[in-house]
Amino acid sequence: MHQREARNQILKRTPLALLQFVVALIAAYFIIAVPEVSQAFGFADTNLAFGFVAMSILISPIMILLEILTNAQSRKQEYEADAFEMEHSGREAAISALKILYRESFGNLTPHPFVVVVEHSHPTLTQRIAAFESPPARRIG
Numbered sequence: 001m002h003q004r005e006a007r008n009q010i011l012k013r014t015p016l017a018l019l020q021f022v023v024a025l026i027a028a029y030f031i032i033a034v035p036e037v038s039q040a041f042g043f044a045d046t047n048l049a050f051g052f053v054a055m056s057i058l059i060s061p062i063m064i065l066l067e068i069l070t071n072a073q074s075r076k077q078e079y080e081a082d083a084f085e086m087e088h089s090g091r092e093a094a095i096s097a098l099k100i101l102y103r104e105s106f107g108n109l110t111p112h113p114f115v116v117v118v119e120h121s122h123p124t125l126t127q128r129i130a131a132f133e134s135p136p137a138r139r140i141g
Helices: 003-033 035-040 048-089 091-104 113-119 125-133 136-140
Strands: none
Touching: 003 035, 003 048, 035 048, 048 091, 048 113, 048 125, 091 125
């Protein structure tokens, strides 16, 4: 990957990473520092121990939702990287390399589509091979 392309990839990921960080900070503030939250659960004033426990429980679903966005962005970038690889090494060599990679790393060849959306930062092998075989305009998008 060229230096300019690497910089562009970093710039594309930065806004989502900052969004995750800001959401975590805001949630932490409201859960830990706002006395009304602790008082709602029977404490006389702000209780830091309770706040940290509550934050760890409540922030997980929020971060999962944000992770879906970052994983989608990452999968899109993987398709772009695959297109670059195919352009420079050829379709058959790229597909062969992916198959070897999945075989040696024991990659799941048939994950559930919901798991792919929620947890996977890379497209599945089947999706990547289909992208190699599709027309170039559709492959990247």
